[in-house]
Amino acid sequence: MKKIVLSAAMLLIGSLACAQQALWGMAPVVSPEVHSDNTVTFRLKAPNAAKVQVTGDFLPTQKIKTPFGEFDGPGYADLVQTDGVWEFTTPEPLAPELYSYTFVVDGLKINDPSNVYTIRDVVSVTNVFLIGGGRADLYKxxxxxxxxxxxxxxxxxxxxxxxxxxxxxxxxxxxxxxxxxxxxxxxxxxxxxxxxxxxxxxxxxxxxxxxxxxxxxxxxxxxxxxxxxxxxxxxxxxxxxxxxxxxxxxxxxxxxxxxxxxxxxxxxxxxxxxxxxxxxxxxxxxxxxxxxxxxxxxxxxxxxxxxxxxxxxxxxxxxxxxxxxxxxxxxxxxxxxxxxxxxxxxxxxxxxxxxxxxxxxxxxxxxxxxxxxxxxxxxxxxxxxxxxxxxxxxxx
CATH class of the missing domain: 3.40.50.1820 (Alpha/Beta hydrolase fold, catalytic domain)
Structure with missing residues (x-):
């Protein structure tokens, strides 16, 4: 009888573990972190990466050539590594707005694994965050x-x-x-x-x-x-x-x-x-x-x-x-x-x-x-x- 109960308990635990596996995928770092002065820190845990950048519409624009002409596109900023965690903080506070961004790791564009909020625009999927205040409060x-x-x-x-x-x-x-x-x-x-x-x-x-x-x-x-x-x-x-x-x-x-x-x-x-x-x-x-x-x-x-x-x-x-x-x-x-x-x-x-x-x-x-x-x-x-x-x- 004890063996049956034990087996049933193990099956239940196993079922719960499979059903709740998403619970164990916790974010390794806090990113993005919006500070009280509206500067923002981006972080990515990637100890084996050689270079990490962040690109997004909160950065100064740059010219991008496309089949449809030349457009202003989001700029890039380099992250700095400390103990396997790459980090970048905006040098100035960001104005109230809904912003989008992604990381570029050794040339590969990826989403921020610490931010579950993403949005698709045609073929691009980016993370998003919002700085409140002013007109941006209408977006909340x-x-x-x-x-x-x-x-x-x-x-x-x-x-x-x-x-x-x-x-x-x-x-x-x-x-x-x-x-x-x-x-x-x-x-x-x-x-x-x-x-x-x-x-x-x-x-x-x-x-x-x-x-x-x-x-x-x-x-x-x-x-x-x-x-x-x-x-x-x-x-x-x-x-x-x-x-x-x-x-x-x-x-x-x-x-x-x-x-x-x-x-x-x-x-x-x-x-x-x-x-x-x-x-x-x-x-x-x-x-x-x-x-x-x-x-x-x-x-x-x-x-x-x-x-x-x-x-x-x-x-x-x-x-x-x-x-x-x-x-x-x-x-x-x-x-x-x-x-x-x-x-x-x-x-x-x-x-x-x-x-x-x-x-x-x-x-x-x-x-x-x-x-x-x-x-x-x-x-x-x-x-x-x-x-x-x-x-x-x-x-x-």
């Missing part, structure tokens, strides 16, 4: 009423496939009968319907601005702008296909042509205010491009338009009717007097010149718009800023 989960973020499938008759949206409904939506305005928020090239809720902190920004009385309660619909895809990588019938920028049906008219399918689904499914004055559209980079062309293609659909670091003109190979008669369509759109046409970009953005040229065209035509310029380039730091600036101006 604060003690305020929270909205709901849902992953919702809809059918697009125009594209002939089922596709997925990320939808934010404000706090109290489920309990009430009120109808809400809708903001359609679009991502950039290589992104997907998860980008704004994960990288952009859209739900936290909306929760906090609404709680502070700075924004109207609204529904936010975050689409997948890659018209050939059902959903984000790893979350569709394609399985664990590798994310890529080289996708068909992105900026050749398919997404713009099919966009009424999204609006019709949202109006049929949610308690929306179903009119132009209660609809906004905005997005970053490719999403700004889509917002520009969708809003002029359907001039009675959106009263608020936001172009965040937007691509402007279509490629010469894009032959869709969506892009025909640009000036005539803009004339119709602005004759209908949109409540807000908002353009924002960083002064070091590779699309800065294109935006200047587009603004010059609007100026010559006498079309009113609001312009907002920041420093730096084509980065999520700017796009989160633009979201916090744009949202309070909607539906007033």
């Amino acid at each position: 989960v604060c003690d305020v009423p929270h909205g709901t973020v849902s992953k919702v499938w809809y059918n697009s008759p125009t594209l002939g496939i089922d596709r997925r949206l990320t939808v934010y409904t404000p706090a109290g939506y489920e309990q009430g009968s009120k109808r809400y305005p809708v903001f359609y928020l679009l991502h950039g090239m290589g992104g997907d319907e998860n980008a704004w809720s994960e990288l952009g902190r859209a739900a936290q920004i909306l929760d906090n601005l609404i709680a502070q009385g700075k924004a109207e309660p609204m529904i936010v619909v975050m689409t997948n702008g890659n018209a050939a895809l059902q959903a984000a990588p790893g979350e569709s019938s394609l399985g664990y296909a590798a994310p890529t920028l080289q996708l068909p049906k992105t900026m050749e008219g398919s997404f713009e042509t099919a966009f009424p399918d999204v609006v019709n689904f949202v109006d049929a499914t949610y308690r929306t205010q179903r009119n132009k004055h209660a609809r906004a559209i905005g997005g970053l980079s490719m999403g700004g491009y889509h917002s520009m062309h969708i809003s002029k293609q359907y001039p009675d659909m959106f009263d608020y338009v936001g172009l965040f670091s937007a691509a402007i003109m279509p490629d010469k190979n894009a032959k869709s009717p969506v892009y025909d008669n640009l000036e005539e369509k803009l004339a119709v759109q602005f004759a209908k007097k949109p409540a807000l046409y908002w353009i924002a970009i960083g002064d070091k953005d590779f699309l800065y010149k294109a935006n200047c040229e587009y603004r010059e065209m609007l100026d010559k035509k006498g079309y009113p718009y609001t312009y907002y310029e920041t420093g730096e380039g084509h980065i999520w730091k700017n796009w989160r800023i633009y979201l916090t600036e744009f949202v309070p101006m909607l539906f007033k």
